[in-house]
Amino acid sequence: MQALDGNAIGGLLIDVFGTEMTTVTGTCAGCGTSSQVAEFAVYRQAPGTVVRCRSCSSILMVFVQVRGMTCVDLRGLASLG
Amino acid sequence: MAGTALRGRLTWQIAMVDTVTDETARVRTIVLDVPQWPGHRAGQHLDVRLTAEDGYRAERSYSIASAPGEPVAITVERLDDGEVSPYLTQELRAGDELELRGPIGGYFVWEPEDDGPLMLVAGGSGIVPLRAMLRHRQRSGSAIPARLLYSSRTLPDVIYQSELSRYADGVEVTCTLTRQQPPGWTGRAGRVDAKLLSEVCWPAAVSPLAYVCGPTSFVEAAAAGLVGLGYPPHRVKTERFGATGGR
Numbered sequence: 001m002q003a004l005d006g007n008a009i010g011g012l013l014i015d016v017f018g019t020e021m022t023t024v025t026g027t028c029a030g031c032g033t034s035s036q037v038a039e040f041a042v043y044r045q046a047p048g049t050v051v052r053c054r055s056c057s058s059i060l061m062v063f064v065q066v067r068g069m070t071c072v073d074l075r076g077l078a079s080l081g
Numbered sequence: 082m083a084g085t086a087l088r089g090r091l092t093w094q095i096a097m098v099d100t101v102t103d104e105t106a107r108v109r110t111i112v113l114d115v116p117q118w119p120g121h122r123a124g125q126h127l128d129v130r131l132t133a134e135d136g137y138r139a140e141r142s143y144s145i146a147s148a149p150g151e152p153v154a155i156t157v158e159r160l161d162d163g164e165v166s167p168y169l170t171q172e173l174r175a176g177d178e179l180e181l182r183g184p185i186g187g188y189f190v191w192e193p194e195d196d197g198p199l200m201l202v203a204g205g206s207g208i209v210p211l212r213a214m215l216r217h218r219q220r221s222g223s224a225i226p227a228r229l230l231y232s233s234r235t236l237p238d239v240i241y242q243s244e245l246s247r248y249a250d251g252v253e254v255t256c257t258l259t260r261q262q263p264p265g266w267t268g269r270a271g272r273v274d275a276k277l278l279s280e281v282c283w284p285a286a287v288s289p290l291a292y293v294c295g296p297t298s299f300v301e302a303a304a305a306g307l308v309g310l311g312y313p314p315h316r317v318k319t320e321r322f323g324a325t326g327g328r
Contacts, residue, residue, distance in 0.1 A: 002296075004297065004321050004323045005319065005321045007320045007321075011182060022186050022187055022189075037188075044323075
């Protein structure tokens with residue numbers, strides 16, 4: 001499965017966070033690597049959007065949309081912004 | 082402030098198709114009249130949403146092909162098994178309406194104030210946001226020297242061919258054709274690899290700023306190649322289209 005990058009979910013992130021997020025720095029809770037959201041690996045083929053760390057592949061964020069509602073899981077991030 | 086990204090919630094809006102222009106057999110540029118457009122930066126994208134009669138919706142993200150200050154345009158490559166691109170490239174006509182939101186993204190953008198010579202590396206339709214940067218460079222009167230290395234399969238697949246051939250005055254365009262080269266072809270042949278990058282790209286010593294856009298595998302190979310040439314990773318900005326269309 002080919003990974004995209006955080007650029008691909010700029011619109012989704014504005015929906016969720018209310019602001020441009022692709023230049024915000026996130027830190028992986030697994031390995032501690034920090035990078036801009038645009039640099040995260042993004043998989044959209046799943047029944048949702050899965051965002052992983054490029055260094056250790058840990059899941060950082062998951063977004064699932066159900067009936068117009070977006071469920072957000074950010075447990076893989078030690079920090080964001 | 083004109084030319085900055087919209088902050089806050091993005092709202093879907095209805096745009097009107099102004100013109101459609103075929104770039105290649107599979108690629109079309111769509112110029113849009115967007116009434117509530119806040120202005121965009123070179124390299125940003127927008128989301129397009131199609132709604133079927135039964136309510137099913139499909140969204141795709143497309144790079145903006147035009148420079149800041151120009152009418153909003155997207156350039157779309159048709160993917161035969163796509164949900165959105167066949168409609169955009171074959172059905173959509175001038176005067177039709179299209180639902181979109183944008184501009185989106187702040188990472189893969191270039192401003193004339195950014196320092197260092199500009200190194201653009203594109204694979205296939207990855208040329209689209211880089212074309213917006215070249216047009217922005219020209220329209221803003223920037224003297225920053227720029228190089229473009231653009232990989233396509235064959236000559237008929239080269240998007241913006243005539244426009245790219247006209248650039249001069251500080252812009253060097255190098256095309257490489259990976260599958261087939263026409264008789265008399267004077268450009269490069271073969272994939273973008275370490276050797277080609279080392280021959281065409283700015284040396285790392287001049288502190289270039291690089292933008293790499295294209296299919297995922299292309300971007301990863303080209304970005305790794307630039308880092309191998311000594312470009313600091315933070316000076317190599319990447320945008321991956323994937324293989325599923327849009328980006």
